[in-house]
Amino acid sequence: MTPINRRHFVQAGMLTAAGSALGPASLLACSDVSSDFGRRSTAEDVTEGLDLSGKTALVTGCNSGIGYETMRALTLRGAHVLGTARSLEKGQEACDSVEGRATPLVLELTEFETAVRCAEQVRAMGTPLDILICNAGAIFDELWHVNGIEAHFVTNHLGHFVLVNHLLERVLAAPQGRIVVVGSRAHESAPDDGIQFDDLSGESWFATQRAYGHSKLANGLHSLELARRLEGTSATSNAIHPGVVRTNIARNLPAWQEVAFRVGGYLFLKSSAQGAATTCYVATNPDLRHVSGCYFADSNPETPSADMQDAAMAARLWEISEELTRDFAA
Numbered sequence: 001m002t003p004i005n006r007r008h009f010v011q012a013g014m015l016t017a018a019g020s021a022l023g024p025a026s027l028l029a030c031s032d033v034s035s036d037f038g039r040r041s042t043a044e045d046v047t048e049g050l051d052l053s054g055k056t057a058l059v060t061g062c063n064s065g066i067g068y069e070t071m072r073a074l075t076l077r078g079a080h081v082l083g084t085a086r087s088l089e090k091g092q093e094a095c096d097s098v099e100g101r102a103t104p105l106v107l108e109l110t111e112f113e114t115a116v117r118c119a120e121q122v123r124a125m126g127t128p129l130d131i132l133i134c135n136a137g138a139i140f141d142e143l144w145h146v147n148g149i150e151a152h153f154v155t156n157h158l159g160h161f162v163l164v165n166h167l168l169e170r171v172l173a174a175p176q177g178r179i180v181v182v183g184s185r186a187h188e189s190a191p192d193d194g195i196q197f198d199d200l201s202g203e204s205w206f207a208t209q210r211a212y213g214h215s216k217l218a219n220g221l222h223s224l225e226l227a228r229r230l231e232g233t234s235a236t237s238n239a240i241h242p243g244v245v246r247t248n249i250a251r252n253l254p255a256w257q258e259v260a261f262r263v264g265g266y267l268f269l270k271s272s273a274q275g276a277a278t279t280c281y282v283a284t285n286p287d288l289r290h291v292s293g294c295y296f297a298d299s300n301p302e303t304p305s306a307d308m309q310d311a312a313m314a315a316r317l318w319e320i321s322e323e324l325t326r327d328f329a330a
Ligand SMILES: NC(=O)c1ccc[n+]([C@@H]2O[C@H](COP(=O)([O-])OP(=O)(O)OC[C@H]3O[C@@H](n4cnc5c(N)ncnc54)[C@H](OP(=O)(O)O)[C@@H]3O)[C@@H](O)[C@H]2O)c1
Pocket: 060, 061, 062, 063, 064, 065, 066, 067, 085, 086, 090, 107, 108, 109, 110, 134, 135, 136, 137, 138, 155, 182, 183, 184, 185, 241, 242, 243, 244, 245, 246, 247, 248, 249, 250
């Protein structure tokens, strides 16, 4: 497959009828965007001075790590955050602990009916969705399946695919809706030939890091294809790498690895406040209103792997994801 520049792909994309048209010429090249924020910037730093009152944001995985800090920063700036968690109790506890307005919703990414239900609840609120952040994610030490599909791919990609499809009309109803997909630089650990369309069970290629990387490549390609489909509307889609952040992400790894991650974390890794910065920057910075189909790290654009720029792979992933989730189609 031939890698192409993400921006060229977006500019060549078809226009959709929904949303208010900006036209391809309005989009900035990914490389034309830069900020003075960096590795040490926090979510509060990148949102300082912003007034997000009147805006509604949905953050998946709001009860832990980067998602929690993202919710905390966005509510602090005045946004109403709809925070998803796997149970109402977890979500309620997280939402109750932040300053500002946060409402819990239930989302279990391996059970697509919860994504449909979650989206229905959002639509019933009748408000546009200014910001949709696909943040929740997991790493597993062992191969396991959901309906025969490798579990990282289902959890990190397919669950969000269903959710976003059901919420797209809400994002398009916002003056300038933004979708931010939390990927990872770990996408570089995906199998050499990218998405394993011929064996999504993982039986022939599973190793923890490779499978996690495969799902994070899917996150990036999902965002890329979304950007193409949103071309000509006021909405944007971008993917980010948060950095290596001391959160609960290692919870399913062998005990010694989790301990090493925690101990090393205090010395070398980003805090959650720093880890949420790139998400919040891309979700809120006024300079990024005409930026779509890009990939960011440390609140600046970065060039992802050739596979993550592969337009054909992104389109095929969309088709396969549609097939795999057709019983839950929007
Ligand atoms: N930490 C890093 O170094 C790092 C680096 C690159 C990318 N990321 C990405 O950053 C995102 C946030 O991770 P984190 O580091 O903040 O980890 P975390 O502290 O473990 O938080 C992950 C969140 O995702 C939720 N989640 C996990 N499995 C789920 C499922 N099946 N359905 C619904 N929600 C589920 C968790 O809920 P529970 O608490 O109920 O399990 C939790 O709210 C992930 O997409 C991760 O891949 C992290």
